[in-house]
Each structure stands twice: as C-alpha cells, then as structure tokens.
Amino acid sequence: MSETAESPSEKRIPGAGEGAGRMERIVNLAKRRGLIFPSSEIYGGLNSCWDYGPIGVELKRNVKEAWWREMVWTRGDIVGLDCSILMHPRVWEASGHVAGFTDPMIDCKTCKSRFRADHLAQSDCPLEKGKRPGECKGELTDARQFNLMFKTFMGAVEEDASVVFLRPETAQGMFVNFESVLATQRRKLPFGIAQIGKSFRNEITPGNFTYRTREFEQMEMEFFVKPGEEQHWYEYWKKERLDWYGRLGIRPENLRLREHEPDELAHYARGCADVEYQFPFGWSELEGIASRTDFDLKQHAEWSGQSLSYFDEETRERFVPFVVEPAAGADRATLAFLVDAYDEDEVDGEVRAVLRLHPRLAPVKAAVLPLLRKGGQPEKAQEILATLRPHFPVQYDQAGSIGRRYRRQDEIGTPFAITVDHQTMEDGTVTLRDRDKTTQERIHESELLADLLRRIHG
C-alpha cells in the first residue's frame, strides 16, 4: 500500500527555477532520444500516460532486472511470483481498498474544478492555490470520498456482480498466494515473495513526468518473519533497500531515508519509512518499507475462511507470520536513475549532455564505430558487432565525425565506445573509450566480449 498517500515531502519547491529547468531538459532529452514519449501523442496524448521508447525500454528493463536478480536470484530466501492484474473482487474488500482507498474530493460550484480536499486545506501555500484556474473564488461543495481503484466489467453483462478492479498494488497477490507458495516451495521462515508488475490508481492529480501516473509498475516484496523478529528485519530492509540505489550509482547526497511520523502510520503498522530521492521537483518517495504485522494475512484468512498460518517444525507452534514490505516503483526508480545520471559539460564551447548511468543500467552497452567508411573498417566493425549482439544491446554508427558519434552515445548513456581504425586492420586491436573518463585504451578484439561483460556485471 505504499504510494497511497502523497508524501508530505513531495511538494514542488517554489522558486526552484534551476531545478525546474533541469527537469525540462531531461524531459526533452528523453523525448528527443527515444527514452520516453507521451502516450498516444498523435492523438494529443493521454493525461499521465507515457510510453518507453527504444532506449527507455532497455533502461527500465535493466532496472527491473537488477531488482529481480538481487531480490530473487542472488539471495536464496526470496521466491518470485507473477499474478494477474485482474483479481477476485473480494481481495480488495479484505485488503481494505474497497472501503478505504479513497481521496476526499471537493468541487468548485462555479468553475467546476475538482480538488483534493487535503490539498485545499493547505491554502496558505501559493502554489496550491495557483492550481485553481483563474483563481476562481466560487462556492465549494463538501468533501466526498472518491475511490482510486479503476473498475471494469468481466463477462458479457455490465452489472454489479461482474465488477472487477484493476489492482492498485501487486502486494495482495503475495498474500493470497501465501499458502500456495508455502505448500509447493518447502520454505522456512523468514522468506519472501517478490513480484514485478503493473498497477493502476485513478489519481486525481498525476504529474511530474513519469513520477506520479495512473498506470505504473511496481517492484514489491513481502518478507514473512516470526512475530517478534519484525523490528530486526524492518531495520535490515531499510538499510538494504537504501543501499541498493547507491550501489547502482545514485549519489548519496540525493538519497535519504525518511521515517514516518506516528500519525502517518496505518493503525496496524509498526513502522514505515520512505527511501526518498531529491528530484528537481523536491524530495520524493521512491520506495516505502513498511512493518505491517500480521494484518494482511489475518484479513484474508477472515474473508476467505482459509487458514493462512505457518507451522514451525522446531518449536511445534502454528502462528500467523508478520510481514515487512519493501515496495518500490519501477517507473520512479527508472526516473531517479535517469535524473541522477543526467549531466552536462562543455566540449569545444558546446554544451554536451551525458547520462552517467551505471553500466548495468545503461540501455546500450557499447557502440561499434568504424573510424573511416573504407579500408575494410565498416566490415570489421560489423564483424565485432555480431559477436557482441547476442549478449547485450549494441549500436553501430558510421555517420559523421567520431566526436559527434561519441556525443550521440554519451546522450543515451552508452558506457563504452569501440572504434575500429587503421591499426585494427593491422593488429586486431580496437580502441575502447570510457564514457565518463573519456579516456581510451587499446584492446584486442578477441578479448572484447569478456572484458565488457566484466565491466558491466562486475
């Protein structure tokens, strides 16, 4: 249930001109180089929906892959899951979403604008007031609760009995499958279940590029522990998840952990903290780590009539496990990696944009560039290209000066550029250029693949 409420720290910073300008340049680059396009743009776009272009799709795939590798493959105490987006409607009654997943809404009777009541309450803030178009001062309706779940009808008849919801989070999939995973995977506590997938929330005020959207992808993990051990694991996961972003290259000064105030906590929660990133539009949540007690399993046990408990072979006790949940947004993480990687410097009096992405996250791992379009260099470059392609995305480019070609790759964050030149044709060595150091070294083509794999995956 992370991402439910707008984090108090996620506010646009008044007067953050430089920050806003930086964000605009990133959005422009993302569109110009095929990272992120507005959805259905030829039809004027669809509010808050975005498409990942040829470069962006690889970036987001790498973010999700890094999460899955780390959480599911490498640890050994977490298993994966991939649930359908459409689930039984009672899931959302048990979880509390049908009754409580709402925002209070207020309409202006004069200009018909619609506001979140909790935003209007902060009417001292000039920016919040500024959202009322034309500064209309018309009479306001009382606040009404508006459920954020998208609903649709399954089957041929549009009636109440056929209403299903697009899941507003992936987490419930882990809870309703807890028993099936336990029965089939021979797991002992503590263990986790992880899932990556799309969720949908009918947000009233989406915004900030891909940060707050109505359709988004989550990377959530439910870690089941013995009651009494939850505080240990809560501390563990806070540190672990904060570190993950750092290990993949986010600058420490742009990351922080914000512990929720007691009055921000759900009634069942023992603790909740956000991993926040300093976007140009302010500190904003990337991921929530929540200590959720046995609330979710008990709710589903009650609503389904099934026993969702764990039998401890050693102590011969049966109990309902407690849960610690790190819930991250895949689009938010992708945006944070993109924003943090974005850099500008000057080359020959021109401003050059460069994405200093971790090699593991870089959409294209290497570019293969023949220095000249003759002397067998293009053919040799194509040959090298063919040996690398099955292993990671590689680009070939022979158009324009070598400096211009380097800069094209810098803009999409390609960490390595391989140049085939005169010497290559003589001794089989190529130059390998590092995006960040802009240094070059010669390396034999037969060592390229192994060398690059080592540089990318460590």
Place this chain on the structure above:
Amino acid sequence: MSETAESPSEKRIPGAGEGAGRMERIVNLAKRRGLIFPSSEIYGGLNSCWDYGPIGVELKRNVKEAWWREMVWTRGDIVGLDCSILMHPRVWEASGHVAGFTDPMIDCKTCKSRFRADHLAQSDCPLEKGKRPGECKGELTDARQFNLMFKTFMGAVEEDASVVFLRPETAQGMFVNFESVLATQRRKLPFGIAQIGKSFRNEITPGNFTYRTREFEQMEMEFFVKPGEEQHWYEYWKKERLDWYGRLGIRPENLRLREHEPDELAHYARGCADVEYQFPFGWSELEGIASRTDFDLKQHAEWSGQSLSYFDEETRERFVPFVVEPAAGADRATLAFLVDAYDEDEVDGEVRAVLRLHPRLAPVKAAVLPLLRKGGQPEKAQEILATLRPHFPVQYDQAGSIGRRYRRQDEIGTPFAITVDHQTMEDGTVTLRDRDKTTQERIHESELLADLLRRIHG
C-alpha cells in the same frame, strides 16, 4: 489483431481421452510444483485468470527473454518499445476495434445461458451443443454484437467522456509511435518495432488452462517494409517464427504452419498464417503472421491528421510503409513449451515426471546437492551455490535420498544437478548430472560457472 477470431483448427477433439488425461497431469504438476496457480484461489478463483508461481514466473520470464534477445538485441533491425496499457480512446476507433472487435452473442430466453452465435451455428457438433446446460431447448434471442474490449473510467467522473479501454492488443502502440521512433532512431526500411506486454479481451468462452484467458501477455512485432517487398518479408517471417519454437526445443511433429483461407482474411490483408502447436486439446494457434499492407498507418494518419509516412533518401520518394506482423502469445508459448517438455518414464517401478525444457528456458538452471549432511559437504555446496547465484536461478537441497532429490529437480525441468560428495572434499571436483541423459561426469568446481553458462546459452 491476431487471436481475434477463434482459429477453426482450435477445437476440442472429441474422444481425445489420452490427450485430456495428459493435459490434466500437466495442470496438476503445474499447481503442485508452483508453476501456475489459479488466481485468487482462496476466494474460489477468478474465471480464466492465472498466477505464475515461483517456478512458472522464471519459465515465462525466460520465454519472453528469449524472444526479446532474438528479436531486439541480436538482429539489429528491430527496436523495442513499452507502451502504457491505457491509450487514447481514439486509437481504438482508428484501429477498428470500437466498431468491429465484437462477437455475436445469443441468449436463451428460458435458461438465460449466453452463447456465441458462431458456435451455435455449428450445432451438429455434440460438444458445442453440450455447452448448453441441461440441454435446454428454450427460445433464443437474435444475435447481438458484444464488444470484447474492457472499458473503465479515467478521472473522477464516470461519464462517456472519461471512458478508456484496456488495450486488446499491443500492436497499436507500435503504429501510433511509428513517427516518434522514426524521428529519434535514425532507421531505414526495413525495420521493426517490438513490444512485450499485457492485453485484455473480454472473451465469452475462455478455457483450456492458460491458453485462452481474458488477461494475457503478447509478444508482437511490426516490421515496416517498402511496398512491393511485403511478400518477401511475409515468407521470411513465417519461416523465422516457426523455426524459433523449434530452436527452443519444441518437437517438429508438434508444430505446423497453417495458411489462412482467403475467406478468413481481413479485407486489407495480403496474407495470414498461424504457427500452430499440437496441444492435447488439439492443434491451436501460438502466433499469427500477417501481411497487413499500409492499413494501420493510413487509418491512424486519417484519424489523427498526422502524416505517418517514410521518406526514402535514395529514391527521394515519400510513401506509407507496408507492415508484416508476427504476433505471439507469451502465455501460449509458455504453455506450449511446458506441454511439449512434459514427459513421463519409469524409475524403480514408479512413474517419474520430467520437464525436458531447453536449458535456456528451464526455470532453475542447476541444483546443488550435498551427498551427505556432514563432512563439510553442506558448507562446500553452499559455497558453490554462492558463486552461481548471481548468474541464474539455482536451488539447494539436502533433504532425502539423492535419487529423490534428482527427481524433484526433474519435475521442474532443472537441466543440471551438481553433487558435492566425499571426493569433492579431496580434489575439488563435483559430479554434474544431465537431466535428459541421466549421465554424470566429474568436473572441477572452478570450471563450473563457465561450463554451465556455455551449456545454457550455447
């Protein structure tokens, strides 16, 4: 628009008792070993929705990864894309889905059952008739068109203006982004745009396990070519896509290409063929390859008012490209690989189930098994485990006889079992067992990772 109509060949085979029994055993294995669970099972399930469990999620990930690697990374003439599921409603007017993506439905006035009119027409078929519960003979309504798109409301108000659809196919994302890809990726014809993602169709008669579901994942590619070259590329992609399944291990006798009859073709299509797999429930479509002319781009150009064309630098001509589309179902492919891999043989008078999956598709690549729970063997096994884990899913198992442990791994298709024994503690070699040959060879632990990577990825 593949998967639209039920393929004439995809019919349950009356009297296919053996086939049906085989399918049932596969469904049972899938549930028992954590490949595929019914969705929301603790609430009685949700019709036609399925969840991939810890083993199944890796299998499906591998199928999608194999497709992406082959289509996007290795070839070099296809780029990726990842569009939002919610798109502008006019997309579906332009594509013809709002007006034409319908099934004709008939109700029985007496028993209130609902049927597809085109099924009832085949009333000579005892199985189709058998679908009317209780063989009711009540009066039938006229056929009415029922649109298969799921609709929902975006924004706070449920009114016509806020209706959006869950995409019934991913393909339209490639057409509406054609211009953006062209403008940002410096591509020359022929080139393709590929996407993997969820689609939704409100099917009246889902069924056959994960084969026909209302929520499903597609792997679609639109290949844009010069008009006049479409027949060449149509032939090319039919062969290429059929071969792909074979290269990943499907037996040739269970694969075929079925060319559509002229009266099955859409009015704009130059040709359409299905890659079919022989499931226990009959020959059924895995993928459709369609030669679609310039129909889609022209429709979107007309409805959006944008020019969707291509300028050929060499001939100095501007024209609308033709499209050849291979459109595969990720869940169907996954099911075909699972069904084809399922085998049974007898070991010590017991029937043993084994999934003979291609190593690249196998959910778990290797199991590390200490022969004994003493003598340092478990510790050594854990050490080996730690070196393999960052690279692919690996399992550790020390419970029960070694034969039983092998069989557990056979059931989920693990191609390699590594046993740590007495000799390992002396000379550092382990035994490597091959799932299919059931032969063992000794290999030094220092060579394991490279050896396994070679066996998996070739």
